Amino acid sequence: MTEQVRSPISIRRGGQAHPRDTLLQVSLTIFSRFGLAVLTVILIVFFSIESPTSFSTVDTARSILANESVIVIAALGVMLTLMVGEFDLSVAANLSLANVLVVGLSQRQGLPVWIAMLVAIVASAVVGAVNGFIVTRLHVNAFVATLGMATFLAGVCQLYLGNTDIFQAPHSLTQVARGELFRIPLSVYYALFVAVSLHLVLRHTNIGRRMLAVGGNFRAADFAGINSRRYRFSAFVAGGCIIGVAGVVLGATVGSASSAGSTDLLLPIFAAALLGSTTITPGRYNVPGLVIAVLFLAITVAGLQDMGVPTWIQPMFNGGALVAAVALSGAASRARTAQARRRQLAAIAEELR
Amino acid sequence: MTRSATAAPDQFALSAHGVQRVYGSTLALRNANLEVLPGEIHALLGENGAGKSTLVRILAGLETADAGEARLWDEPMRGRAGASPRELGVAFIHQDLGLVETMSVSENIALGGRFPTRWGFVNQSRVRAQAIGVFDQLSVYLDVDRPVGELPPADQAIVAIARALCVGARLIVLDEPTARLHASEVRSLFGLLTHLRDAGVACLLITHRLDQVLEVCDRVTVLRDGETVGVYEASALSSSDLVSLIVGEHREFASEQRSAGELDEPILTLRGLAGVGFGPVTLDVLGGEIVGLTGLADAGHNELALALAGAAPIVSGTVEVDGREVTSSGSQKAMLARGIVYVAADRRADGLAMGLTATENLFLTGFGSETSKFCLRPTREQREAQSLLEEFGVRPPDPEKTADTFSGGNQQKIVLARSFVRGPRVLVLHEPTAAVDVGARFDIYQQLRDRCTRDGCGALVVTSDMQEAVNLCDRVVVMQRGAVAASLSGVRNNIQTVTELAYGGSI
Numbered sequence: 097m098t099e100q101v102r103s104p105i106s107i108r109r110g111g112q113a114h115p116r117d118t119l120l121q122v123s124l125t126i127f128s129r130f131g132l133a134v135l136t137v138i139l140i141v142f143f144s145i146e147s148p149t150s151f152s153t154v155d156t157a158r159s160i161l162a163n164e165s166v167i168v169i170a171a172l173g174v175m176l177t178l179m180v181g182e183f184d185l186s187v188a189a190n191l192s193l194a195n196v197l198v199v200g201l202s203q204r205q206g207l208p209v210w211i212a213m214l215v216a217i218v219a220s221a222v223v224g225a226v227n228g229f230i231v232t233r234l235h236v237n238a239f240v241a242t243l244g245m246a247t248f249l250a251g252v253c254q255l256y257l258g259n260t261d262i263f264q265a266p267h268s269l270t271q272v273a274r275g276e277l278f279r280i281p282l283s284v285y286y287a288l289f290v291a292v293s294l295h296l297v298l299r300h301t302n303i304g305r306r307m308l309a310v311g312g313n314f315r316a317a318d319f320a321g322i323n324s325r326r327y328r329f330s331a332f333v334a335g336g337c338i339i340g341v342a343g344v345v346l347g348a349t350v351g352s353a354s355s356a357g358s359t360d361l362l363l364p365i366f367a368a369a370l371l372g373s374t375t376i377t378p379g380r381y382n383v384p385g386l387v388i389a390v391l392f393l394a395i396t397v398a399g400l401q402d403m404g405v406p407t408w409i410q411p412m413f414n415g416g417a418l419v420a421a422v423a424l425s426g427a428a429s430r431a432r433t434a435q436a437r438r439r440q441l442a443a444i445a446e447e448l449r
Numbered sequence: 450m451t452r453s454a455t456a457a458p459d460q461f462a463l464s465a466h467g468v469q470r471v472y473g474s475t476l477a478l479r480n481a482n483l484e485v486l487p488g489e490i491h492a493l494l495g496e497n498g499a500g501k502s503t504l505v506r507i508l509a510g511l512e513t514a515d516a517g518e519a520r521l522w523d524e525p526m527r528g529r530a531g532a533s534p535r536e537l538g539v540a541f542i543h544q545d546l547g548l549v550e551t552m553s554v555s556e557n558i559a560l561g562g563r564f565p566t567r568w569g570f571v572n573q574s575r576v577r578a579q580a581i582g583v584f585d586q587l588s589v590y591l592d593v594d595r596p597v598g599e600l601p602p603a604d605q606a607i608v609a610i611a612r613a614l615c616v617g618a619r620l621i622v623l624d625e626p627t628a629r630l631h632a633s634e635v636r637s638l639f640g641l642l643t644h645l646r647d648a649g650v651a652c653l654l655i656t657h658r659l660d661q662v663l664e665v666c667d668r669v670t671v672l673r674d675g676e677t678v679g680v681y682e683a684s685a686l687s688s689s690d691l692v693s694l695i696v697g698e699h700r701e702f703a704s705e706q707r708s709a710g711e712l713d714e715p716i717l718t719l720r721g722l723a724g725v726g727f728g729p730v731t732l733d734v735l736g737g738e739i740v741g742l743t744g745l746a747d748a749g750h751n752e753l754a755l756a757l758a759g760a761a762p763i764v765s766g767t768v769e770v771d772g773r774e775v776t777s778s779g780s781q782k783a784m785l786a787r788g789i790v791y792v793a794a795d796r797r798a799d800g801l802a803m804g805l806t807a808t809e810n811l812f813l814t815g816f817g818s819e820t821s822k823f824c825l826r827p828t829r830e831q832r833e834a835q836s837l838l839e840e841f842g843v844r845p846p847d848p849e850k851t852a853d854t855f856s857g858g859n860q861q862k863i864v865l866a867r868s869f870v871r872g873p874r875v876l877v878l879h880e881p882t883a884a885v886d887v888g889a890r891f892d893i894y895q896q897l898r899d900r901c902t903r904d905g906c907g908a909l910v911v912t913s914d915m916q917e918a919v920n921l922c923d924r925v926v927v928m929q930r931g932a933v934a935a936s937l938s939g940v941r942n943n944i945q946t947v948t949e950l951a952y953g954g955s956i
Contacts, residue, residue: 300825302815309813312802319758319799320813320867321785379804429804 128428132375132385136392143399151402158281162273164394165287166191166346167361171368171386172294173338177238178369179298179381180324180331181311182231185242186223187339187365189249192357194220194343196253199265199353209268216347217340223249224336228329246359254355261354265347273348283345290338295383307331308380363414367393371421379429393417460523462487462620462651463508463539468517470503477503481517482677483670485620490642490652492662492683494695495672496914501655504672505624509541510534521620539620540613546605550598554608555580557597561612583611587641603634607641620651625746639665657745659691659952673697692948696916715772716907717789717875722766726752727931729766734875734907739898741918742911744928744951751794753928754879754911758791759784770874788874788906792864792881796857800864803853807843808834810852811867841866842892858889865893869900875907882917894921915951919944927951 144152170191177184184190194216201212223245230241273283298304307327309317314324347353371393372386373379397410463485470478478500485491495501506512508519510526510533519526521537534541548557558580559565565575580593589607597605606626613621626638642652642665654666662669663683671678671694678694686694716736721729727749734740742750755761757768759781768775770787784791793799801810808831816830831848838846841862843855852860861882868876878897882890898921901908912918918925924938927950934950937943 300827301823302825303823305809305812305815305825308805308809309802312805312809313798315799316793316802317813318781319760319791319793321782322814323782 128374128378129376132371132392133388136388136395139392139395139399143395143402146399147402151399156398156402158279160391160394160398161284162281162349164390165273165281165283166342166349167364167368167394168287168387168390169290169342169345170339170361171365171372171390172290172383173335173342174365175369175372175381175383175386176294176307176331176335176338178373179307179311180328181314182238182328182331183242184224184227184332184335184339185239185362186227186245186249188359188362189246189253189357190220190223190336190339191343191346191361192253192359193223193249194340195347195350195358196256196262196353198269198344198347199262199351200256202269203262203265209266209272212269213272213344216344217337220340220343221333221337224332224334224339225329227336228332231332232325232329250357250359253357257353257355259355261352261356263352265351265353269348270351271348273345281349283349286341286345290341291383291387294338298383311381360411363411363418364390364393367414367418367421370425371417374421374425374428379425389421460487461485461520463519463521463653465504465508465519466517468504468507468514468519470500470507470512470515477675478507478514479675480677481672481675482680484680485651485653486668487619487651488646488649489667490646490654490665492666492669493653493655493672494659494662494669494691496695496916499672499695500675501672502624503675505541505622505655508534508539508622535616535618538618539622540616540618541622542606542609542613542624542626544625546609548597548605548609548612551596553594553596554591554600555593557608558583558593558612558615561616579615580611583615586614587611587644589641601634603638606638610641610645614645614650618650620653621645622653622655624655625657626654635661657952659688662691663688671695688952688954689945689949692945692952696944696948716770717909718767718769718772720767720769722753722756722768723764724752724756724762725764727756727928728753728764730928730933731766732926732933732936734909736905736907737902738924739901739908739910739922741922741925742909742928743913743915743918743925743947744934746913747930748928748951749931750911750913750928751879754791754794754877754909757784757789757877757909758793758879759789760791785871788872790868790871790873790876792868792876792878794879794883794911796860796864801852801860804851806849806851807838807855807863808848810863811837811848811870813867837866837870838863841896842889856889858885858892861885861893862889862896865896869904872904873906875909876901877909877911879911880913881910882912882914890917897921915947916944919947929953 150156170187174184174187197216197219198212201207201215202209205212207215227238227242227245230236230245231238234241273281273286275282277285298307306317306322309320309322310324310327314328317324317327346358368386368390369381371389372383373381374385375388376382376385393414397413400409400413401407461484463483465481465483468478468481469476481500481504483493483504493501493504503512507514508521508526514526521534521539524537526534549560552560555577556564559576564571565579566572577593584591584593587607587610589611591600591604591607597608600608610621610623623642639661642654646652646667654662656662663686666683669681669683669686669691671681671691673695674697678697681694714736715733717734719730719732721731723729726747730749730753732740732742742753744750752761756763768789770789773787775783775787775789781791797803802813805813811834812830816825816833834848835846838848843859843862843866852863855863865878865881868878876897881897882893885893897908897910900906910918910922915925919942922942924936925942925947926936927934927947929951937946937950
């Protein structure tokens with residue numbers, strides 16, 4: 097999934113190499129772009145050597161891919177809002193909503209699977225639209241708006257489920273995710289499809305450029321004739337829609353729906369989206385980086401657990417990775433700014449001499 | 450240099466010698482000198498960009514000088530290491546007075562130092578008594594219980610001064626204190642300053658209002674291009690002397706001004722346009738013509754620029770482009786749709802997305818082609834960006850570098866280049882060379898003139914830099930307090946006339 101390097105020039109995108117840079121700086125640039133991918137490969141090799149019988153098996157690979165498909169899709173939904181300078185803390189609750197709806201409607205109400213799926217996705221998109229409306233029209237901070245929405249949705253799920261969780265979703269639903277093509281679960285293909293199409297839209301269309309502009313400086317975007325409010329609203333809606341897809345895939349994978357929801361997914365999702373922005377094109381949200389980040393987090397956790405580290409490692413690692421990702425990208429962008437300022441000062445000093 | 454003949458005092462309230470400061474790619478201060486005596490009102494004058502505010506920021510300890518020495522009451526300023534200006538008895542009162550509008554007058558005064566307390570709790574009656582005490586000293590009467598937000602601007606300024614005195618300030622620096630005040634309010638504020646001077650307090654006044662300088666100040670220091678031109682006794686100067694001192698003899702941008710006869714039809718027509726802070730304004734911009742719009746901070750030209758950008762409301766009047774009225778919805782999009790392209794004054798806040806590359810900034814709304822409006826065309830886009838950067842003299846012309854790594858002048862060239870991407874009918878350039886060094890400034894002027902002549906589009910250069918207006922523009926429209934004072938072209942378009950008009954003169 098790594099991005100193709102066409103010419104030496106494209107290495108500079110985000111990573112900033114400069115003719116005057118030393119070899120050290122160039123290698124740092126390359127490291128900041130591909131470091132996480134390389135680290136992930138190293139981890140795979142390491143864990144395979146450490147626990148050859150349990151880790152380096154086809155089953156482990158398949159279960160990681162199947163489980164992480166949901167995280168990839170949901171994190172892509174969150175990334176859309178992050179790209180335009182907003183964020184969506186209701187992602188886990190929205191995911192649960194789609195999960196509960198798709199399982200519940202097909203099992204309890206006996207609706208055809210495709211209708212249940214459609215309803216669930218539309219419901220999540222509506223949640224995104226409400227978030228977007230509250231943030232862009234009522235001017236409520238996204239933190240407050242989406243946190244409130246998360247709690248509200250938890251109540252909605254409980255209302256629908258009553259006191260009984262649903263198990264045993266119909267086979268026709270679970271088959272949607274658990275079915276296999278070339279021995280790979282279908283859910284992986286969905287994640288791949290969402291990732292590739294989003295990557296194409298974000299990198300190669302005017303819509304993606306304008307989203308980048310809104311996230312980069314919404315005032316400048318407004319002056320350039322972009323309706324930044326509309327873009328922020330749309331990012332919430334599209335993000336909600338994609339989160340709905342993730343919820344449907346989750347429901348079909350686990351085949352059940354519980355009122356406990358999937359709040360524990362909030363952190364891995366955000367950790368992946370934020371960590372993904374520090375790699376491949378450091379400093380900006382990008383699809384390949386996000387996918388690598390998800391794999392990095394999942395492989396580390398799976399590998400450690402395989403080596404006998406108890407399950408408490410997962411929340412600790414995800415929490416640590418979230419903070420570390422944000423701290424790292426902040427430090428990197430400050431370093432870039434400082435470097436640019438040093439160059440300018442040096443240029444002035446030369447002129448004055 | 451006519452140094453004042455005042456006998457050497459025991460102590461300066463403030464002295465600065467040979468102060469230098471680099472900002473980004475420009476030298477904001479080269480050699481600034483300033484001496485303020487106790488018991489005098491001293492004015493610091495200079496054009497926009499002459500370095501007044503940089504000097505004040507250094508004296509306030511907000512920035513450190515790259516070279517030179519500044520002393521407050523004989524205590525050298527050592528940035529964060531030394532005593533803060535406040536501890537030395539120096540108070541800075543900025544245009545934004547730094548008052549909490551929802552708190553009462555007495556509470557605001559107590560905020561300057563410490564709230565009087567009893568057993569660790571705030572003692573309200575002593576808070577009031579303290580405020581009443583300081584107003585008594587000043588022979589000013591204000592209701593100390595009213596929230597500051599309810600007071601008129603002049604009284605708010607007085608509260609800020611009272612607060613400064615309350616913490617023992619012996620030098621008060623006032624930055625544009627009268628910009629928002631009416632004439633009568635200005636008089637009462639100056640009454641207070643005179644009162645303070647007689648009590649031995651030193652005042653440094655940074656202002657644009659020359660009449661006020663002559664009325665109340667004892668001595669004047671003039672800054673030009675980051676250098677102190679001289680120190681003068683106010684009583685020995687006339688208003689036009691001051692203008693000459695402030696303006697000086699600039700390096701000229703050689704441009705032949707064209708007369709209306711050589712130009713096309715009007716492209717932009719404003720008829721009785723009025724909005725918040727300006728109007729009604731009626732003016733024309735012809736095809737290929739560059740019109741300057743200038744004035745002092747409160748002249749309304751800034752507000753007019755924002756209204757033309759679609760970022761500020763239009764209350765009445767019409768805007769026409771090529772004879773067709775622009776819908777009065779006045780959104781940025783509506784203005785762009787009719788070919789009015791706005792170049793923002795603050796490129797950092799409103800112009801560029803600093804984290805994006807030059808290419809992305811040039812084609813911020815995307816890169817459409819005739820065949821497909823949907824997809825970007827990376828290769829063609831890159832090539833076109835490269836040639837734009839070269840054409841506009843951006844150094845280095847590297848389309849993949851992010852905007853924040855270019856110097857201020859080059860960033861401004863990128864913004865300018867972008868404004869031509871859409872094929873504008875008329876450009877509204879707001880402070881097009883703010884914080885841009887001289888070399889880049891002349892490049893920008895040249896590009897603008899060449900492009901306007903070639904493409905036949907008009908340009909309205911909204912600037913507070915009157916030298917820029919005179920040098921660059923075929924015609925200069927001077928605004929005073931929201932209205933057009935005069936439209937100057939030909940021989941009348943010279944810096945002396947423009948400056949005098951802006952400062953309130955008439956022809």
